[in-house]
Amino acid sequence: KAGVTQTPRYLIKTRGQQVTLSCSPISGHRSVSWYQQTPGQGLQFLFEYFSETQRNKGNFPGRFSGRQFSNSRSEMNVSTLELGDSALYLCASSLVGGVDEQYFGPGTRLTVT
Amino acid sequence: GNSVTQMEGPVTLSEEAFLTINCTYTATGYPSLFWYVQYPGEGLQLLLKATKADDKGSNKGFEATYRKETTSFHLEKGSVQVSDSAVYFCALITTDSWGKLQFGAGTQVVVTP
DSSP, rough: OOOOEOSSSSSEEEEOOOOOEEEOOOOOOOEEEEEETTTEEEEEEEEEEETEEEEOOOOOOEEEEEEEEEOOOOEEEEEEEEGGEEEEEEEEEEESSTTTTEOOOOOOEEEEO | EEEEEEEOEEEEEETTEEEOOOOEOSSSSSOOEEEEEEEETTTEEEEEEEETTTOOEEEEEEEEEEBTTTBBOOEEEOOOOOOOOOEEEEEEEEETSSOOEEEEOOOOEEEHH
């Protein structure tokens, strides 16, 4: 079974721009969670989607948004990028969420200049 | 709220040494507990899990036992290899977390030949 895939793997953007990151979960998994990883803050939860519905959201500004499609693929969008948004963005999929184990993709490394 | 505390790294060991990484947690309800490993430039890999008290998770020579009385989930390996050099994350999730894994800060392990 193919693992979680994320595209693109690397991105360089300028302050003020917006960016869209994509995540394809493991086949059959319907829950997708997103995390931001930085050296200073560690791993922080952004949001979780299940069946196209956001079920949980972390403590991030409204510039961070996401969605999930009917095939369970998910995207996250960051508008009006700031230097502090530079991070590794990880998505993880699980069967139905809850306390299921989550399987992570390789991440998208976003650099904001 | 939920929280996870891990011992700080880096932990530097010689090959074939015994490894212990301490992890304690605070959680509402009865969490499921996980250890993830992250190699340089990669996403997180699920190493092992335990879903109830006294469960022992094991994989690739690593073990951890869910201790409810001490709220701990320490990771151990009897004989480390250079290839075990990575960052290890302890994490928990509860039934009301809605897809949000709570991570510890991570412990870097460096194994020298």
